[in-house]
Amino acid sequence: MKFRLPLVLPALLAFSACALVPSADNELTAAEKSAGWTLLFDGQTLNGWRSYVNKPAGGWEVVNGTLHAIAKVKGNELITEKKYENFEFAWEWKLPLGGNNGLKYFVTEGRPGAPGHEYQMLDDVRHPDSKFGPLRQTGAFYYVLPPAADKPYREPGNWNQSKIVVRGKTVEHWLNGKNVLTYETGSAAVKAGVAASKFSKQPGFGDKIIGHLMLTYHQDECWYRNIKLRELK
Numbered sequence: 018m019k020f021r022l023p024l025v026l027p028a029l030l031a032f033s034a035c036a037l038v039p040s041a042d043n044e045l046t047a048a049e050k051s052a053g054w055t056l057l058f059d060g061q062t063l064n065g066w067r068s069y070v071n072k073p074a075g076g077w078e079v080v081n082g083t084l085h086a087i088a089k090v091k092g093n094e095l096i097t098e099k100k101y102e103n104f105e106f107a108w109e110w111k112l113p114l115g116g117n118n119g120l121k122y123f124v125t126e127g128r129p130g131a132p133g134h135e136y137q138m139l140d141d142v143r144h145p146d147s148k149f150g151p152l153r154q155t156g157a158f159y160y161v162l163p164p165a166a167d168k169p170y171r172e173p174g175n176w177n178q179s180k181i182v183v184r185g186k187t188v189e190h191w192l193n194g195k196n197v198l199t200y201e202t203g204s205a206a207v208k209a210g211v212a213a214s215k216f217s218k219q220p221g222f223g224d225k226i227i228g229h230l231m232l233t234y235h236q237d238e239c240w241y242r243n244i245k246l247r248e249l250k
Contacts, residue, residue, distance in 0.1 A: 042060060042082050042242050042243055043056060043058060043059060043060030043082055043242060043243060043244075044056070045245065049245070052247060053247040053248070054245050054246065054247040055245065055246060055247065056244070056245050057097065057230075057244040057245060057246055058084055058241065058242070058243075058244040060079070060082040060083075060242070061079060061082075062079065063077065063079065063084075063095070065097060065098055065099070066095045066096065066097060066098065066232075067095070067096060067098055068093045068094065068095060068096075069093060069094040069095070069096050069124075069126065069129075069132065069231065070126045070129060072093040072094075073093065074093065075090065075091050075092050075093055076090050076091065076092015076093060076234045077092065077095060077232075077234075082242060083240040083241060083242045084232070084240070084241040084242070084244070085238070085239070085240050085241075086118065086232070086234055086235075086237070086238055086239040086240075087238070088236060088237055088238040089236055092234040092236070093234055094121075094132075094231050094232065094233055094234050095231065095232045095234075096124055096126075096229040096230065096231045096232075097229045097230045097231075098229075099229070100227050100228050100229055101122075101183075101227065101228070101229075101230065101246065101248060102183075102227045102248075103183050103184055103185065103248065103249040103250065104181075104182075104183055104246055104247065104248050104249055105180065105181075105182045105183075105246065105247050105249060106122070106180065106181045106182075106230060106245075106246045107178070107179070107180040107243070107244075107245050107246070108120065108178075108179055108180075108241055108242075108243060108244040108245070109176050109177065109178050109179075109241065109242050109243045109244075110138055110176070110177055110179065110239060110240065110241050111173075111174065111175065111176050111177070111239070111240045112138060112139070112140055112173045112174075112237070112238070112239055112240075113140075113173055113174070113237070113238050114140060114143055114173045114174070115140050115143040115144050115173070115237075116138075116139070116140050116144065116173055116237045116238060116239060117138070117139050117140070117144050117146060117235045117237050118138045118139075118232075118233055118235055118237060118239035119135040119136060119137050119138050119159060119233040119235070120135065120136045120138065120179070120181070120230070120231070120232065120233070121133040121134060121135045121136070121230070121231035121233060122134055122136070122181055122183070122228065122230050122231070123202075123224075123225060123226050123228040124228045124229040124230060124231045125226060125228050125229075126229075128219060128220070128221070128222070130219055131216045131219035131222045132231060133228055133229075133231060134158055134159075134161075134188070134223075135158070135159035135160075135233070136156070136157075136158070136159070136179060136181055136190055137153060137154060137155055137156065137157045137158075137159040138155055138177075138179070138239070139153070139154055139155050140172075140173045141154045141155050141170060142172075143173075150163070151163035151164060151166070152210075152214075155168065155170050155177075155192065156168050156170070156179075156190050156192045156197040156198060157190075157198070158188075158190065158198060158200060158207075158210070160210075160214040160215060160216065161207060161210035161211055161214055161216070161223070162198060162200055162206065162207065162210050163198070164190060164192070164197040164198045165195070165196075165197040165198065168192050168193075168195060168197040169192060169193040169194065169195050170192065170193070171193065176242075177192065177193060178192070178193050178194065179191060179192055179193075182249075183225070183249070184249055186201045186202045186203060186204075186225055187199065187200075187201055188200055188201075188202060188225075202223065202224055202225035203223060203224050203225065207223045208223060210223075211223040230246075
């Protein structure tokens with residue numbers, strides 16, 4: 018006896034195969050567009066970004082669909098042209114061995130000594146900062162609050178996926194699909210962390226502001242891709 022597959026089954030299989038195909042780098046899926054996401058890096062240009070406090074641009078290039086921080090040159094930080102209040106911001110990043118970089122938010126150009134809160138990105142084993150403990154390791158609110166000890170960190174040379182979510186005064190740091198830190202801006206925990214840090218003399222640091230996002234420049238290589246954001250109400 019011969020059996021024939023119902024016509025609907027091949028169609029379902031084809032649909033499932035298509036659903037499993039990831040979107041191309043630096044492109045939004047239909048679902049992301051519907052959810053209100055926008056790309057902040059198109060894979061080809063620096064449109065939407067500028068240098069911090071309008072310093073001379075330098076230290077960055079677009080190569081092979083990535084935004085690349087060039088090591089050991091005269092470089093400057095990049096910030097978004099727009100400011101944001103409540104948002105979900107996601108990006109992928111990769112460091113070399115011994116690398117260091119960071120993503121800052123609540124960034125103001127009126128406080129160059131402490132532009133904004135930093136999501137730390139680090140080689141947690143080889144970079145000298147790692148020896149100071151979790152406050153200066155990947156996923157931390159740099160120098161202020163540590164990430165979870167069981168964070169799903171990927172070694173240098175691999176792509177990590179990070180996300181920052183800001184709703185009101187609540188801030189979340191995510192790493193490779195896991196929430197590794199949640200804090201409240203202006204809280205007692207943040208005030209204590211700031212007081213014990215190098216930012217203790219910086220007015221207003223630790224509070225929420227409507228600000229830019231910043232890609233730091235630390236003289237080390239770093240690669241970014243799939244940088245995207247959606248504003249939250």
